[in-house]
Structure formats: C-alpha cells, structure tokens
Amino acid sequence: MTTARAPLIEARNLRKYFRAGVGLPFLAPRAPVRAVDDVSFVIGAGETFGIVGESGCGKSTTAKLLLLLERPTAGTIHFQDFDIAVATKDELRRYRASVQAVFQDPWSSLNPRMRVRRIIAEPILLNEPHRKKEIPGVVADLLRQVGLEETMAGNFPHEFSGGQRQRVAIARALALRPQLIVLDEPVSALDVSIRAQIMNLLKEIQDRFGMSFLLIAHNLATVRYLAHRVAVMYLGQIVEQAEAEELFTRPLHPYTQALIAAARLLRPGEEPPPVLSGDIPSPSAPPPGCRFSTRCPKAFGRCFSEAPAPRELAPGHRAACHLY
Amino acid sequence: MAVGADPGAARRAVFPAAARMWARLRRLPLLPLAVILLTILVAVIADQLVPYDPERINPRYAERPPVPFAGGMWEFPLGTDRLGRDILSRIIMGTRISLGVAACALLLGSLVGTALGIVAGYRGGWIDVIVMRTADAFLAFPGILIALVLAVTIGPSFWVVVAVLALILWARFARLVRSEVISCKNRDFVALARVAGAGGTYIVFHHILPNVINSLVVLCTLQVGWAIIVEASLTFLGAGIPPPTPTWGGMVAEGLNYVETAWWISLLPGLAIMIVVFAYNLFGDWVRDVLDPHLRNI
Numbered sequence: 001m002t003t004a005r006a007p008l009i010e011a012r013n014l015r016k017y018f019r020a021g022v023g024l025p026f027l028a029p030r031a032p033v034r035a036v037d038d039v040s041f042v043i044g045a046g047e048t049f050g051i052v053g054e055s056g057c058g059k060s061t062t063a064k065l066l067l068l069l070e071r072p073t074a075g076t077i078h079f080q081d082f083d084i085a086v087a088t089k090d091e092l093r094r095y096r097a098s099v100q101a102v103f104q105d106p107w108s109s110l111n112p113r114m115r116v117r118r119i120i121a122e123p124i125l126l127n128e129p130h131r132k133k134e135i136p137g138v139v140a141d142l143l144r145q146v147g148l149e150e151t152m153a154g155n156f157p158h159e160f161s162g163g164q165r166q167r168v169a170i171a172r173a174l175a176l177r178p179q180l181i182v183l184d185e186p187v188s189a190l191d192v193s194i195r196a197q198i199m200n201l202l203k204e205i206q207d208r209f210g211m212s213f214l215l216i217a218h219n220l221a222t223v224r225y226l227a228h229r230v231a232v233m234y235l236g237q238i239v240e241q242a243e244a245e246e247l248f249t250r251p252l253h254p255y256t257q258a259l260i261a262a263a264r265l266l267r268p269g270e271e272p273p274p275v276l277s278g279d280i281p282s283p284s285a286p287p288p289g290c291r292f293s294t295r296c297p298k299a300f301g302r303c304f305s306e307a308p309a310p311r312e313l314a315p316g317h318r319a320a321c322h323l324y
Numbered sequence: 325m326a327v328g329a330d331p332g333a334a335r336r337a338v339f340p341a342a343a344r345m346w347a348r349l350r351r352l353p354l355l356p357l358a359v360i361l362l363t364i365l366v367a368v369i370a371d372q373l374v375p376y377d378p379e380r381i382n383p384r385y386a387e388r389p390p391v392p393f394a395g396g397m398w399e400f401p402l403g404t405d406r407l408g409r410d411i412l413s414r415i416i417m418g419t420r421i422s423l424g425v426a427a428c429a430l431l432l433g434s435l436v437g438t439a440l441g442i443v444a445g446y447r448g449g450w451i452d453v454i455v456m457r458t459a460d461a462f463l464a465f466p467g468i469l470i471a472l473v474l475a476v477t478i479g480p481s482f483w484v485v486v487a488v489l490a491l492i493l494w495a496r497f498a499r500l501v502r503s504e505v506i507s508c509k510n511r512d513f514v515a516l517a518r519v520a521g522a523g524g525t526y527i528v529f530h531h532i533l534p535n536v537i538n539s540l541v542v543l544c545t546l547q548v549g550w551a552i553i554v555e556a557s558l559t560f561l562g563a564g565i566p567p568p569t570p571t572w573g574g575m576v577a578e579g580l581n582y583v584e585t586a587w588w589i590s591l592l593p594g595l596a597i598m599i600v601v602f603a604y605n606l607f608g609d610w611v612r613d614v615l616d617p618h619l620r621n622i
Contacts (some may be wrong), residue, residue: 057459067519068518068519069513069515069518069519093521096519096520096521097521099519100520101515101516101519103512103515103516104512105512108511108512108513109391109511109512109513109516110513111513111530111531111535113534113535113536114530114534119513122517122519122520122522123520126517126520126521126522126526127520127521169516172516176520
C-alpha cells in the first residue's frame, strides 16, 4: 500500500538544535537541545500526513521548520521543484503563499484588535494586494465555506466561541487557496463536543479543495480519523511511519504499541496495559543507542549501544527498531 | 414572556460586548472627570478667565485673606499674596503651566519610550540589553538632582522641567512597552502573520502596537498626576519654572515663610495640586480597570 500521490513537499534529514541558555565565558558550553534530529518525510499532494508523539518530541518544531518560523540546523525542505534553503525571493514568496497554518489555541491565533474580515483577508493583502477590491466577496465566501455567517465579518474575535474562532482561523488559512495547511493540534484546545465538528470541516475542506494537510497531534483518535499516513515521533526522531490503518492495526515499534495501548478504552474488569515507566530523557542528552531504550519493555543488549536505522519492514511501513 | 418582561435582557444577550461596555461606563468617576475637564478648559482659556494680570504687583492690597475671613474682600475672592497679586488669577494661570508641563513631558516621554520599548522588545538581543540597562540607569538616577544640576548650569526654565520629566518618563514607558511587546510577539497571531509573509514593520504597526496602545493610555493617565507633583516639587525647590511666572509649586514656596500669618498663600495652590492629582489618579485607575485590568500593579 504505497502512496501513488505526487510528492508536494519533502523534508530530508531535518535537524533543529536549540542552543541551551546563554553561553558564559570560562564555562563549558551546554549541550544543545536536539528538538528535531534527523527527520525525513514526504507529504503527497492532497494527502493528510499526521505526526503524533508526546509533548516535547519535536513535532511542533517540525511544523515550525516547514512554516519557515525556524531555520533548520541541517537538512533540506523541497517544495515542488525547488529547495527552500537556496530558493529565490520569488520562489520563497510562492512557498509562503502555498503553505498556511492553523494553530492550537484559537484565543492566541486571532489578533484581538482586528475584525474578522481583516484577519481572514490578511494573507491576501500581504501576498496579492491587487485583489484588494475582491476582499469583501472573498471573505463572505470563506466564512460560508467554514460554516459561519457572512454578517460576522465585522465582528471582533472576542465575540466568538472557541469552535467559531477555530473556524475563522481555518477560513484565514484557506484565503490564498494554499497547497499545504499545517494543522498544529487544531482541535486539542476545543471542547470534545466541538472537536468532531471541526475535524469534519477539515475533511470537507480537503475533499473540496484537494490540498495537503500536515497534522500535528498528540491525540491518536484525531490522527486516526484525519490522517492518511502517520509518523510517530519520539525524542526528535521518527520511530515509525506507515499508512494510518496499517499503523494503528499493526504497530511495529514498541513505542507505537505502548501509545496505542495507553489510549485504548478499557472494558470493565479488564487489566490495564503496562504503562511506560520513566520520563522522556532530556533532548539535550539523548541516551546512546536507541533513544527509546531507557523506557522500552523489549530492549535488549544491542539497543543500548547501537541506534537502529529506519527500515521498510512492509510496503510503505518503516520503523526504526532492532527487533525486526 | 421572559423577553417581554425585560427588554434589556434581550438586548444584552444580542450585544454582550455593548452591555459590558455600558456596565463599565456606569462606574465612570464623574467627579474626577469633571475636575479634569474643568482644569483642561481653564488651562486653555486662562487668558480670558483671569480677573487680574497674575503678575501685577499691588502693595495696597497685600496679604488679603480669602473672602469669608476678616479683612477679605470680594475683589480678591481667594485673597492676595505678599505683593498683593491676586491668588485666584495666579492659580488659574498656574493650571496652564502645570498641565502644559505634564502634557509636553508625557508626549515626549511616551513617544521616545514607546519607540525604544518596541525596538527593544521586538528585536531583543544586544539592542534590548542596551536600551533596558539605560532605562534602568535613568530610573535609578534621582530626577531632582538632574533638575538641580540643569537649573544651575543652564538656568531653570519650562523646557528644563519638561526635559527632566521626559528623561524619567521615557524609561517607564520603555519598560512597560517592552514587556507588553514581548508577551505580544510570542502569541500565535504574530507567527501566523509571518507565515502569511508579513515583515517586521507590518507586524509592529498592525499586530503589536494596537495591542499595546491600551496600556500606553493607562500609563499616560496615571503619570499625569506624578508629572504635576514633580513639576511642583522642582519649582518649590527653585529648580523648576522661575518666578515671576505663576506656578502652583512656586506659590506654595513663596508662602512658606508666612504660613503662620498668611496661610492661604501656600494652602490654596497646595489644594489645587492635591485636587487635580487626585482627580487624575482616580480617573487613571478607572481607565486602567476598563482598558487593561491586568495592569493593576502600575
């Protein structure tokens, strides 16, 4: 079951190290935090690619790298026919107009001093100023697309509920008809009753416009519902990557297995699954060998000394584990 | 029907923001606002308002007490000073000086402080370090001392007082604005603006400034009282606006030696300072509560 989709964006060996603290003279420099450490993936056109993992695993940093909010320490991002690192000004402009985002917290992602009309139209004003005259019509159309009233264009964000605000954020992300929308935890700040509505809206939008999504989430149910392919991240690395159904029904990596087991609802009287013990090691001093070895229930000798390379274990299903 | 019983309830349900605004307006401090509007009006039309030239000396009527006291006369309702100058006229003219100094100093201080605070907060790094350490130095430096030195070296004047106040005020503004900018620039809407291709100048003017402006207005109103007091203190010490210009601080100083016999010379301008400063502070508190409740600590 490999994807037949044309690749839209490809990340190769992305790394992002953050310098820890201010370097003081006479003190040994502190080890950098390896937020993203050698991550590679491809997002196909029209595809939803999900990244799951615990907080601190580097999934949001990966999103920021694709949004050009952070500069990668190493590695490349290829979009269509060019490499972001060496792109011309014109290509970068094209990239920015083609990649938009929806963030987790709808209270932080809308400027409280701007009317909804301006919030939604801002990407157009910045990228296609010659279309200024069309804006009222475009905004009305976008509001309808996300299930809001056209008359709400003149309102300020505080007049909306959380779910409505996230709809406004989605309308803004759609304004330029982008080819990729990065969804960083798009529903986790919302009430459970609203989540399904927003997830369905995202699905509808993808069906209608055919853009790709990069979905960042810690909630497995969200990812399973929306994503076509899923990558599991642990401590800055992708440990397993497969088609969504394949990953959730036949998880190979012990970390994926533990995540899925921990998220499953228990039947009455059922024994809870063994819980992963210990904390995530510090990303500035990852353990030698496999990064999961300190918490892995199946770790054996080799795991503690030798880092496993990701290998394709089934068609389209890659995992980095010495067990296979 | 419930809606029919209270038409206001339906309106509040439709316009919750308007209802909230109305609730705040009802708590408007009317007395302080009246004092503020009155003083501004008096300052603007002081020339037309004064019954006498506030600097005219008239020894025949020196040291007249205010009207209700023995020896008081209706020609000089608030009495006269040692030189027979009309205290009412001098207080009226002093209003213009007090408010003028405060307005000029705040304008200058807030413009410089806001600009530097935005640059420091938005750019960060070494610019931030330099601007903020300089601001700390200015805040730590005793303003009265600067004023005395300047008064001695270049002579006391209106603009020296304005400069001294602005030298301290810019640092207060820079500190407040910087912290607001830092908390604002890390919010998601700024990141989204960058994703949409916005540059630094656009973000500062469209996303950061509109979110900082409330705090600026609050700080401005709260600093008016402070500026008036400091101007009065400087003038009282002789480092402010030189005589014979009528100023409240100067009048308090002039009457100081005769407090036992002619108390009104010092007391009345002192009351004027107190009432006006009170009014601005109370009004500033209200503005802060309405615009920016999280600023309770300034």
